[in-house]
Amino acid sequence: MELRRYIARRMIQVIIIFFVILTVLFLLFRWAPGDPVSMMVDPDMTQEDAEILIVQLGLDQPIGVQYFIYIKNFFTGHFGFSFHYGEPVVDIIWNRLPNTILLFTTSIILSAFVGVFLGKIASWHKGKKTDSLMTIGALVTHTLFLPWLALILIWVFGYKFGWFPINGMISEEVWLDPEAGFIARAIDVMYHMVLPLFTLFLIHFGAYLLIMRSSMLETLKEDYILTARAKGLEEKVIRDHHAAPNAALPVVTSVGLSLAFSINGGALTETVFTWPGIGRELVSSVSQNDYPLALACFLMIAGVVLVSNLVVDVLYAYLDPRIRY
Amino acid sequence: MPCMNAKQRRSSCRWVLILACATMLITGSLFIASTASAANILKMGLLQEPKTLNVWRASDRWSRKVVGLMYQPLYVRDPETLKLIPWLAAEPPQFDEKTLCYTVKIRPAKWSDGTELTSEDVAFTARFINEFKVPRYRSKWNFVKKIETPDKHTVKFYLKEPKAIFVSRSLTTPIVQKKEWTKLAEEARKTKKPLKRLLNEKIKRPVSSGPFVLKEWRQGTFLYLQKNKYFFGTGKKIQGRLLGPYIDGVIFKIYGTSDASILSLKKGSIDMFWWGIQPGYIEDLRANPDIELFQNEKSALYYMGFNVRKAPFKDVNLRRAFATLVDEDFIIKRILQGYGIRMYSIVPPGNAFWYCPDVPRYGEGLDREARIKKAFGILRDAGYTWEVPPVDESGKVVNGEGIKLPDGKPMEKFTILTPPADYDPHRAMCGMMMQEWLRMLGVPAYSKPMAFGALLQQVKVRHDFDSFILGYGSLSLDPDYLRNFFISTNDKKRGWNMSGYNNPHFDKIANESASAMNRDKRRSLIWEMQKIIIGDVPYIPLYDPKLIEAVRKGRFTGWVQMLGGVGNLWSFCQLKPM
C-alpha cells in the first residue's frame, strides 16, 4: 500500500516536471531571435516569400496561441512538422530511435559487465600491481575526452589500418542487394558498430570498475564474509558467490543515476561517427534552427531520463523500505 | 572432480559468446568484401542528406541536386555557350510583342509512369505555383495573367507586363505532372493553410521526366535512383550531344564529413564526390593515380558589405578607400591557394555576356604601399584626419593610428561580421585580413566570427551591423539579382537589399532592365548598373572560388565540364561505363 502511494506520488511528480520542461523550452524557442526562415539564403526567395512562409508555419501568431495549439497537438499525438524535413516529427524520431537504443544499451551493458568483472578482480588484489594498474587505467580512460578519443580511433582503425568503416551505420551494397538476408544485414550493422561501441565502452567502464572496487572493499569487511571464511570456503567462491553479487548493487543503481552523463556521451559519439540516432538528430536540428524537431528530440530524451530515474527510485524503495517517506 | 558449477558455466558461456562474435565479425567483413557492386551503377558521395524530394519544398542544395535529376524544365543551359536551349520544349519560345504572349512548343515526352507529358502538365505547374504562392517560384510567375493550351504540345503564356526574366527564370522552372499533384492540391485547398499542407507532403515516389527515377531511399544512408526508361532524351541528339543515360542507375551515399567521402573516393567505394574539394586535400588527390580532378568556375560572389544606412559607412569615399586597401592578390594566392578568380564586379566574369569589364578597379596592380597611399589620398581629400597619418610628410608609409571623421570626432570601433572559421575558413580569414589592412590605415576594425544563423539574423532581419563578409555560392546566370540586391524597395526586413543602398537613378535603370525584352538593350542597362554599383561600392566584391571536383578514373567516362561543376545534367546523360 505504502509502496503504491509512493509510486503514484513519484509518477505525478514526473509528469509535472515533464510539462514544466516542455513549457519552458517551448517559450524559450518561440522567443528565440533566430528563425528558420531567415536561414534560407536563397537569392530566389523574396521577402514576400519569406513572409508567406512565416504565416504558413504559424510563426506569426501570439505565443499563447502557439503554445495551446502545441499542447493540444501533443495530446492528440501530433508533435509538429519538422521545418527542415517537412515530415512529421514523430516519423523522424521513430526512424532514429532504434539506432540509438541499439548502440546505447549495448554499450552500457558491455561497460557494466566488464567494469564489474575487472573491479572485482582489482579489489581482490588490492594494493598489488594488478590493482594499481587497473585503477590507473580506469581513471585515465574515464577522463579521456570522448570526441577526441572517437577521432583517434577513426584515424587509427578506420583510416590507417582500414579495418573498420569510418562512419555510418550500414553499407548500401549489403542493403541494396536483394539476396542479402537478415544475417548479412545484422552483421553489417555490427561491423559499423564496433568503433562507436568501443569508444563508449572505453569511456564508461572505468567508472563502473572504480565503483565496483570500492563497493567490494566495503562488502569484504562485512561479517558474513568472515563467517564464510571461517566455514572454510574457497577464496574464489567467497569472492564470486558471496561478495560480488552484493557489491554489484551500487553499480546497478549508478548506471541509472549516471544516465545523463552517458546520454551526453551518446550524442557526441553519434555525431562523430554519423550514427543516425536521436542524439545526432538533436545536434543537427539545433544548428539548423529546426525547433519542432529539436524540441521533440530533447523531450524524448528528457522523458527517457525521467522515467528511468523513476524506475530506479521505485526499485530502491522496493528493496529498502526506509526510503519511502 | 565436480562437474561445472555455476561460475564455470558462466565463464564458459562468456567464452562462447566472445568466440561467436569474433566469428561473425570475420565472416561479416569477408561477406562485405565479396559482395560485388553492379558494374554500371554510378556511386556519388554527398556531404549531406537531401531533406526532401518534394520539389516545391526543396530549398537546400542537396535536395535540389537529386530533384533536378527527376523534374525537368522547359529550357536548360548549354554547357559550353551557357545559352538557353530547348529541353522539354521543342524549339525556342516565340514572343509576340503586341499581345505580350510567349508560345512554347513541347517535345513528345513521357513521365516515368508511362503517361504522356503534355501542355496540360506545363499549364498546371504554372497555375499551381500562382495559386499556392509557392516560395522561390512565385515571383517568377505572378506576372503571368493567362495560360492557354491550344493543343497537346503547345502552351501560350500571356504576361501582364514585359518581363525580361521570363525566359531565363520562369521557363527554367521544373515541370510537374498534373496527375501527381491534382489530388493533393484539392486536399490542400480545403485546409486553412494550403501551402503548409503542400510543403509538408512527403513525396515517396516522385514522377520523373528526367533521366532517372527514385527507386529507394534509406534515410540517413543512401538514395538509389534507377534509369528512367521513359526519358525523352534517350537516343536523341540535343545540341549535338547524343544522350543516354548509359548507366543503369545512381547511388547517392551520404557522408557526414568531407573526410569520410574523400577516403571512400580513394578506396574506390564511390566514383565521385559531389562537392568542392578544399585546398587541403587537393595535393594529395592530385598525386593519386586513380583520381582525376576537374576544375570549373562557379557563378558565385563572395563580398564585403557595408551598412550604408549608418555613419561613417554612408560616406562613399570611406568605402572606396576600403576597396582600395583590399589585397586581392593575397586573397587569391594565399587564402584560396590559387583556386579562385578576382571579382571586380557583382557579376562573375564567367558569365561573359552580362559581365561588365569596364568597372572601376580599386587598387588593382598596386603593391601594398601604393595602395595605402592611394587610400590615404582618397580619405584625406574627403576631410579625414589622423592622430598619426599612415603616410608621413616625407611620403613614407607608417602605421596609421586614430583616424578621425571629417567632423573631427574619432572614428568608433566597428565590427566586420564573418561566418565561423569551420563553416567557411575563407570568409573568416578574409575578415581577419581586412581587419589587419584597415588597421594599417588607423581604422579601428574588428573581425568578429559569428554563428551563421545569428549572423544572418543580424544582417538580414535586424539590420543591426556595421559590415560583414558573406557570399552567394550559386548565383543564377540571369543577372536579375543585381537589381534585387540594390534596389531601394528591397530594403526591408528579410529583404535582399541588406546594405540599405538607396539610389533613385539606379532604381530607375534597374526597373527598366527588368522589363527590357531586347537582350542587347538589357545588357547595356545591366552594364550601367554594374558601373554605378562598383562606383559606389556598397559591396566590395572579393573573390569567386574555383570549383575543384574529384572523380575516380577507370569506371566511367564522359564527364561534361560546365560552369558550376561536372555534376550537371549533361554528365548524367552522357556518362558511359568503361
Place this chain on the structure above:
Amino acid sequence: MLASFLEGWSIFRQNLLGKIGLVLLIIFALMAVCSYIPPWINPMYNPMTGVDPAITSCTPPSLRHWLGTDFMGRDILSQLLAGARIAFMVGISAAVMSIVLGVSIGMTAGYMGRFVDTLLMRLADMIMVMPTLLVVLLLSAVFGQLSIWTIVLIIALFRWPGVSRIIRGQTLSLKQRPFIEAAKVAGASHFRIIFVHIMPNVLPLAFLFMTFRVTSAIITEAALAFLGFGDPGTVSWGMMLQWVWKTGHMFQAPYWLLPPGICISLITLSFYMLGRAMDEVLDPRLRKEDQTD
C-alpha cells in the same frame, strides 16, 4: 586552523595521486600564464588572428612553429596555450558560480525547511536529471550565438543541484546545534544566521566539490565548442578539435589533432586526482589503510 591545515597537507603529501595531480595542474597553470608570451614576441603568433606572412595552410612542426600551423596558418602552440587560459577561466568561473549558487540554495533550503525546502529540492532534482550538454545545446539555439561568458553562466546554472543537496544535509544537521539556538535567541536575523554562522561550517565541503565542478565545466565547454556551438571568437581546446575535424585535417595532421585532446584529458585527470586526494584529507574514513589487507 593552521594545525589542521598542516595536518591535511601531510596527509595530502602521502597521496601519490594527489601529488601527480597537483604537478600537472601547475604545468597547465604555467601554460595559461605563458599564453601571453607568443603574441608579445610577434603578432603572427596571435592564436586567433595571427597570420604568418609565409604560411597560410596546415604545416607540420618547424622551428618557427613548434607545433606547426593550422589550416589558416595560425600557430598551434599559441592556440594550445591560450586554450589553457580559457580552460582555467571557464572551469573556475563556472565552478565558483555554481558553488555560490549551490551553497546559498542548499543552506536556504536546509534552514527554511518545509515548503521552501521541498520547492528548491524538487527544482534541484529536475535540473540534476537533465543531460547538461544537451540542454546547453538547446539554449544555444535559442540565443543564436553564445559568448564564452554566457556558456559559463549556463553551465553554472545547471551544476548547482549536486552541491546544494550535500550542503542542505549539512545545514540540516547544523541547524540543531546549540550555537544556532543561541544566535536565534540573541535575535539574529535569518540572513545573518545563514551567512555568518552556518556558512563557514559548510564551506570546506563546498570546496571539495569545486574540483569536480571544474572538470565538468571544462568538458562541457569543450564538447560544446567541438560540436560547433561554442564562441567562435574564442580559442579553446574544444574549438581547436572542431577546426581540425571540420576542415578535414584529422587524417593528415596528428600534430594538430593530438595536443588539444591530450590537454583536455590530462587537465580532467589532474583535477580528478586532486579531488580524490582532497577527499581523503577531508574524510578520514577514506584514508589509505594499512598495507596489510
